[in-house]
Amino acid sequence: MIKHSFHTVTGIEAAAILISTIIGVGVLALPRFAVEGANTGAPLVTILGILMAFIGLWLITRLGMRFPSQSIIEYSERIIGKWLARCGSVLIVLFFAVLTSLGAREFGEVVVTAVLPRTPVNVTTIVMLLLAAICTRTNMTTFAYAHLFYLPFLLGPALFILAFTTKNANFLNVQPLIGNEPSMMGMVMGALTVCALFQGSFIMTFVIPAMRSPSRAMTSSFWALIISGGMYLVTVVATLAVFGSEEIKLLLWPTLELAKTTMMPGEVLERLDAVFLALWVTAVFTTLYSTYSLTVRAIKDLFHLRDHSMLAFFILPFVFLIAMLPPNIVQLYRVIEIAGRVGMVLTVVYPLILLVVAKIRKQRDDIHANA
């Protein structure tokens, strides 16, 4: 009966959680990832990535709605048996711990390179992780409120900046739509990397048990992906139109460069990168908040603990250590790309297996299904 009081997350809040989780560090390098896949076909690669991400999210949401009172860690035990499921769960925990640390490290690197060159990278990284750890101690309701609160600060200024970029845009840069010398391999690889940026949406499996009406979950997932995916797509198109594909390949963080090139009309602000970085820090925080919570909550469910808050600080040193492992930024991005692609197995294939098995075995959580 205590559990019942946590069923507070509304459909809109669920969507907000997903959107602000998805939009994170990755947005800075996103155009480069997409361009490396298929030069001017980058928007197409992005769309492909979004579609792949939607498959993953659809599976998670479907499963969640089938077992609306449990998270994937819990119902997987019912579906494929205790020990097999626990292996999967351990992998999920490990993967999201790595994802969190890589996100934090990427954040640290950007901050150190672009704004605070004299601050050590471990400081910028640990501050972000610490913030995520402190906030993770809260319950799902607060979690949802936090995301809903930050969402307008994230989307508003971002769309604002993107709108001003059209002045420097050259739409020849976006053509041909499928890219010069298109290759299936490049496109798929690019799409996989883009899709990996959506992996935070896995948080849905922990949101659904807290939702007031889990039957609305699919609507939330759908709109969240439309909005965040649309946001990503617009970013890629705008960056590509301004710089052209060859230049983007030379830029480590094309989106940040875009903000630097963009001028507000009337020369009110000559560079928008300060504004952009401010909102981007928020975006990174919400993402880390989610992936960190996800890791902690997954551990909690794995060991059937009653409360997760003490775990928050327990895993902090480990996450921080992983974050510090890549020796330089070049290797960091290699690891990020590889981890992202490997993670697809966990965030798409694993739920797919679970759903198929659950369907075959006709398992579902009947008590809450019609709530």
Added chain:
Amino acid sequence: MPTRNWAVRLRLLWTVIFITPLLTGCWDRLEVEQRATVLGLSIDTMGSQTTDGSDQGAADEPSDVMSSIPSSAPGKAALRLTAQIAVPGRIPLGPGETGGGGSGNPQEAVWVLHSNGKTLSEAIQRLQQQVADKLFLGHLRVIVISEEFARHEGLETVTDTLRRNPEVRRTAWLMVSKGDAAEVMRTAPPLERVPTLYLMSTMDHARQMGKLPNDFLGKFESKAVSKGRQGVLPYVEITQKDNINVAGLAFFKGYKMVSTTKKTFDIATYMELAGISRGGYSMMVPVPNQSGAVMVQGYRRKRRIKVDIRNGIPHFTVVLHLDNSITEKTSENFSVDNPKIIREIEGEVEQSLQANTKEFIEQTKAEDVDVIGFGEYVRARKRQYWDRNVRTREMWDQLYPKASMDVQITVKIHRVGMKGT
């Protein structure tokens, strides 16, 4: 009255200890007067011109700061950097401040420094050795490069340094100077107290009046690497000792300058072909069957480029439309209040623009610098042809002179000013 137990106190203490390290303030704090704000840079070839000689002592000995790198010119510094550093407190903050103490001498607001190096970053490092405060490039507005440097050394290492530095604005003006670049930076007419800012406003205003394409540093960088388009930069020269003149455009092939426009009006032709809508150039055209001429000023343009492949070679159809007004008439012997005359003048403008455009395209073809970016149209619109036959920028450079062009120009005169005839 509240009986706090030790656990609460301990938690409070723990929180305080925990929070304190986060409240230490910004580690990268740097006060305005502690940074040397660089407003402008100029890059010359070493030993290109004898200047005041003040820089000779600073960095003549090789590799005093940096360990030497293998270079095409071993042991010899290739680049001479001149920086204008803003002196805090002396930069005029608004128009109201002119006439105050210390005005009149433009050199006071900035401090001019020289250094040498094989590359730009090496020169900047050497420059830092001479300055107590940290050099700050966040307000770098103008970079002037001498023609000699742009032609022989190329801008590759320069743009590499600028791309890597997070402080540099992509919207800074990059320009090429005829002759000594440091000299151009130093020009300071009485209009503006800070020489670099004068240069900057020259460029900005020219752009606003439609006399210069908005090709700033970032645009040049993009064009320099794109496959079917070459970069251009404003080409300036000093006139009358203290003034600079936007003389034309410098054409680049990749990062190396290859030529310039033949005449200043070619800027207008470039802008027409490049599809920049704001027009600002005037031209004098003789009026057919009359003894006299009129000055016609363009104010708006529209351009469309179509590409099709004819016999395996790209053929471009450029459709240009210009809106103009008449700003002057040289003779009272005829009047322009007649639609027929207007039509005739329009025809005359069309012909003369046709000739200009042809000449411009011929020049770019002869030097195979596709500054308009026709190649981008092939790449974007004729993907299969590009993928099969072109692919690289070298291939396009070879193909471009062979491409055929068809330019259709229509001119409309809408207004004749405040005079009836």
